[in-house]
Amino acid sequence: RIALRDLEIRGAGNILGTRQHGHMEAVGYDLYCKMLNEAVKNLKGESAPEQFETTLELNVDAFIPPAYIPNEFQKLDIYKRIAVIENREESEEMMEELIDRFGEPPKSVENLLTIARLRAKAHTCYYTEIKEISDKIKFVFYYLAKINPANIMAMADKYEGALKFVRDAKAPYFEYDRNNNSRQKALGALEQVEMILEDTRELLLEENLE
Numbered sequence: 698r699i700a701l702r703d704l705e706i707r708g709a710g711n712i713l714g715t716r717q718h719g720h721m722e723a724v725g726y727d728l729y730c731k732m733l734n735e736a737v738k739n740l741k742g743e744s745a746p747e748q749f750e751t752t753l754e755l756n757v758d759a760f761i762p763p764a765y766i767p768n769e770f771q772k773l774d775i776y777k778r779i780a781v782i783e784n785r786e787e788s789e790e791m792m793e794e795l796i797d798r799f800g801e802p803p804k805s806v807e808n809l810l811t812i813a814r815l816r817a818k819a820h821t822c823y824y825t826e827i828k829e830i831s832d833k834i835k836f837v838f839y840y841l842a843k844i845n846p847a848n849i850m851a852m853a854d855k856y857e858g859a860l861k862f863v864r865d866a867k868a869p870y871f872e873y874d875r876n877n878n879s880r881q882k883a884l885g886a887l888e889q890v891e892m893i894l895e896d897t898r899e900l901l902l903e904e905n906l907e
Contacts, residue, residue: 734781749839751820754828755886759808766799782813811887815894822897825868829886836871836893844900852896860893 766772775795782788788810795802819827823842828835838844853860859877863870873893875886884892 749820749825751816751824752826752828753812753816753819753890754826755812755834755890756829757808757812757886758805759812760805761809762803762805765803765806779809779813782810783817785814788814808887815887815890818891818894822894822901824894824897827890832875834873834875834886834890834893836873836897838869840868842869843902844897845902848900852900855896 761772761775766775775791779791782791792802792807792810795806815827819836823839823844824836825839826835826837828837849862853862853871856873857877859874861872861874863872871893873889875889
């Protein structure tokens with residue numbers, strides 16, 4: 698909705714130029730950002746990332762309230778920049794800029810930054826989807842995930858029954874029961890997701906670790 702509203706206001710713009718036209722409307726905002734990032738990385742001589750999308754849907758408030766950034770153009774710009782955050786350093790830099798320009802951000806903005814960072818982290822762990830449904834969180838793997846299957850059960854065992862691995866033929870996934878582990882029950886959804894992402898890194902094949 699944010700991307701489409703931006704298109705209505707000022708058009709799209711070509712991939713690596715300054716002209717405004719409708720090409721981004723044709724490919725979609727997320728794909729546009731991905732193409733732009735890949736073009737920049739190619740120019741830098743960096744390898745292209747795996748070709749899959751990662752979505753993260755959690756039941757937390759994550760938005761910029763009108764009272765924090767009243768100007769619509771500024772708000773759209775901040776949303777777009779948050780959408781392409783790739784690591785903690787970029788998230789912290791954005792936080793510093795927000796504080797400097799608009800004051801201390803509300804919790805919903807902090808959550809927005811955290812979700813953007815976690816989505817990028819989930820992508821490096823070969824997850825295509827992380828979705829909270831009721832009291833469970835589903836972590837769906839990319840079907841060509843470069844992970845070591847020998848470590849999967851060891852990771853699940855760490856969660857004392859709260860984390861279950863499902864060998865789905867189309868897309869294997871972890872299912873995490875938020876209320877089934879007393880030591881982690883007090884954590885919020887964002888903290889629980891980050892904890893599982895950290896442990897997932899132990900599944901990655903050595904050549905895929907940064």
